Amino acid sequence: MDDTLPKLLRRNAQRYASHPALREKRFGIWGTITWAQYYERVRNFALGLYQLGFERNDLVAIIGDNRPEWVISELAAQSLGGASIGIYQDSVADEIAYIAQQSRARYIIAEDQEQVDKLLDIWEQIPQPHKLIYYDPKGLRSYDEPMLLSFIEVEAMGRDYHQQHPDAFERMIEQGHGEDIAIVSTTSGTTSRPKLAKLSHNNLLAMGEGIMSFDHFGNDDDFVSFLPLAWIGEQMLAMSCGLQAGFALNFPEEPETVSLDMREIGPHIIFAPPRIWENMVSTVQVKMEDSSRLKKMLFSWAMALGQRLADKKFAKQPLSGIDRLQERLAYYLVFNNLLDQLGMKRIKWAYTGGAALSPDIFRFFHAMGVNLKQGYGQTETSGICVVHRDGDIKFQTVGKPMPGVAVKVDETGEILVSGKVAFKGYLHNEAATAETITADGWVRTGDAGYFDEDEHLIVIDRAKDVMTLHDGTKFSPQFIENKLKFSLYVREAVVFGGGGYPYVTAMINIDFSNVGKWAENNRIAYTTYTDLAQKPQVYELVRAVVERTNQDLPPAARIRRFVLLHKELDADDAELTRTRKVRRNFIAKRYQDIVDGLYSDAQSLQIESTITYQDGRTATLQIQLRMETVQA
Numbered sequence: 001m002d003d004t005l006p007k008l009l010r011r012n013a014q015r016y017a018s019h020p021a022l023r024e025k026r027f028g029i030w031g032t033i034t035w036a037q038y039y040e041r042v043r044n045f046a047l048g049l050y051q052l053g054f055e056r057n058d059l060v061a062i063i064g065d066n067r068p069e070w071v072i073s074e075l076a077a078q079s080l081g082g083a084s085i086g087i088y089q090d091s092v093a094d095e096i097a098y099i100a101q102q103s104r105a106r107y108i109i110a111e112d113q114e115q116v117d118k119l120l121d122i123w124e125q126i127p128q129p130h131k132l133i134y135y136d137p138k139g140l141r142s143y144d145e146p147m148l149l150s151f152i153e154v155e156a157m158g159r160d161y162h163q164q165h166p167d168a169f170e171r172m173i174e175q176g177h178g179e180d181i182a183i184v185s186t187t188s189g190t191t192s193r194p195k196l197a198k199l200s201h202n203n204l205l206a207m208g209e210g211i212m213s214f215d216h217f218g219n220d221d222d223f224v225s226f227l228p229l230a231w232i233g234e235q236m237l238a239m240s241c242g243l244q245a246g247f248a249l250n251f252p253e254e255p256e257t258v259s260l261d262m263r264e265i266g267p268h269i270i271f272a273p274p275r276i277w278e279n280m281v282s283t284v285q286v287k288m289e290d291s292s293r294l295k296k297m298l299f300s301w302a303m304a305l306g307q308r309l310a311d312k313k314f315a316k317q318p319l320s321g322i323d324r325l326q327e328r329l330a331y332y333l334v335f336n337n338l339l340d341q342l343g344m345k346r347i348k349w350a351y352t353g354g355a356a357l358s359p360d361i362f363r364f365f366h367a368m369g370v371n372l373k374q375g376y377g378q379t380e381t382s383g384i385c386v387v388h389r390d391g392d393i394k395f396q397t398v399g400k401p402m403p404g405v406a407v408k409v410d411e412t413g414e415i416l417v418s419g420k421v422a423f424k425g426y427l428h429n430e431a432a433t434a435e436t437i438t439a440d441g442w443v444r445t446g447d448a449g450y451f452d453e454d455e456h457l458i459v460i461d462r463a464k465d466v467m468t469l470h471d472g473t474k475f476s477p478q479f480i481e482n483k484l485k486f487s488l489y490v491r492e493a494v495v496f497g498g499g500g501y502p503y504v505t506a507m508i509n510i511d512f513s514n515v516g517k518w519a520e521n522n523r524i525a526y527t528t529y530t531d532l533a534q535k536p537q538v539y540e541l542v543r544a545v546v547e548r549t550n551q552d553l554p555p556a557a558r559i560r561r562f563v564l565l566h567k568e569l570d571a572d573d574a575e576l577t578r579t580r581k582v583r584r585n586f587i588a589k590r591y592q593d594i595v596d597g598l599y600s601d602a603q604s605l606q607i608e609s610t611i612t613y614q615d616g617r618t619a620t621l622q623i624q625l626r627m628e629t630v631q632a
Helices: 005-015 035-051 068-079 093-103 113-121 151-164 168-174 201-212 232-245 255-265 274-289 293-314 321-341 359-367 430-436 477-485 512-521 529-533 536-551 584-590 592-598
Strands: 020-026 029-034 059-063 083-087 107-110 131-134 148-150 181-186 196-200 222-224 248-251 269-272 349-352 372-378 383-387 405-409 414-419 443-451 457-462 490-496 504-510 559-564 604-612 618-629
Touching (some): 005 201, 005 232, 020 035, 020 068, 020 255, 059 093, 059 113, 068 107, 068 168, 068 232, 093 113, 093 196, 113 131, 131 151, 151 168, 201 232, 201 383, 222 269, 232 269, 232 383, 269 274, 274 293, 274 359, 293 359, 359 477, 405 443, 457 477, 477 490, 477 504, 477 536, 504 529, 504 536, 536 559, 536 618, 559 592, 584 592, 592 604
Parallel strands (some): 020 248, 059 083, 083 181, 131 148, 222 248, 269 349, 349 372
Antiparallel strands (some): 372 383, 405 414, 443 457, 490 504, 559 618, 604 618
């Protein structure tokens, strides 16, 4: 019985031996690893780890960009009865030290010199460290630290061991069971430090089986793995579904080349959080701003038509012959080229999850013919556990529970989940486990929601974030934020209101690239992000965005005051999680003086801001922030 990921790898190596399993772009050329080669490399690396003393239940931590070596390391650890934990590649040293301490990982796999340097700086803080293995040797030849080993060396050790013990690896795989822990995944950490969730092979496979019970991925499909493999969302498709369906994973050359590489591959499956879909909409909008009058007219006509037809499909109304003719015309005249530019021409299944997606963005992609579906879940439920089905899509919902998953809403409005996807608790944190898993096995999500008349789940927001407005109605700040972010000029937004606040306000990050381009086109000179954000003309530009957003909101939820922040919110400053979710409570405390200013009569506020240059020098600046009032 193939009840673990390594057993599925072995099955695929036998069934699809010469088919592509992994592709990686290096120096502009796509290289291919077949399923047979994939299995061989996992075997060699696993036996190399075994030679180094890796034992059952040990953890290997992995940090770096998405590469074949990442997934090889993960499967190798699982083949030996251990597990892996991913660390986001842009994590700072303090974050890496925290995860290494909490996980007690004895083996760490790092991509390159940058990651190795981070780890060497904190090596003394890591409990029970054993080996640090790197897979990109550039810049590391002169390093002589005793804990360092190259990936190639470990594979060579394993290859030699296999020649002497040809049956050893097969026996090790057979000892694995579905209930074994496969990965330890960090939670989003929106309210505190991330916790480490234990997920078994059964958890991950149940999630994959659930989604593939209605979306039938195949061996001939392609998936581009460009989001961090430390994120459960990427593990969900790349590993859980990829190994069960046998489709190929494609790794871009660099994060900066993802768009080009996606266009070359033309994937059939894509899963991305809202920020990626928002960025794509922004890209299209910017291209249209710079296009000719004829192209703008064609795009406006095609988009209006596409949204009208999408609304008919959402309402399950049949399309007329004229509708279908116009739909084909819009596709060939406009959308065909746009989707090709976005690398989405061959997409069969597109998913979003991790946070709420704006209905405007949802309708935008459906207007272009992209089969985008909303999913809901979290690390503790092995990723997506509720998702839309084809032909049953409602953009204000997240769909229905997958087969084998039970979802309910308790008397407080909190969403609870149970089934085979429910995680095994938090690593070395029994207290948090007891708070999250009820006595009868339900996982508390911390999200507020309800079911509509069609049994679709509607997620309002994090239960702690739901606002009670001054008129007594409850409202989601995330909904308002997403409406604002539909504009190509808004990068991020944090909305405050409810509780003791008399009205709704917003702190807004401009999109520096798009607003900068707008400023240049309008001959507005600027120097830095801070300078641009405080230009009166930029305030007027964003004011129009706020006023348009207010038109779609009930009176009590309309934004009365806003401020353009002097800096971009940053995960390195703990203002966002590594998946770019807003840490609302942290931001409210850090910028308490700005929040207070929004709820005062002040027209401006002087603040001090400390900036850090690349060489480590710091400087303190005095900045005058303008507080803008909007007639609601």
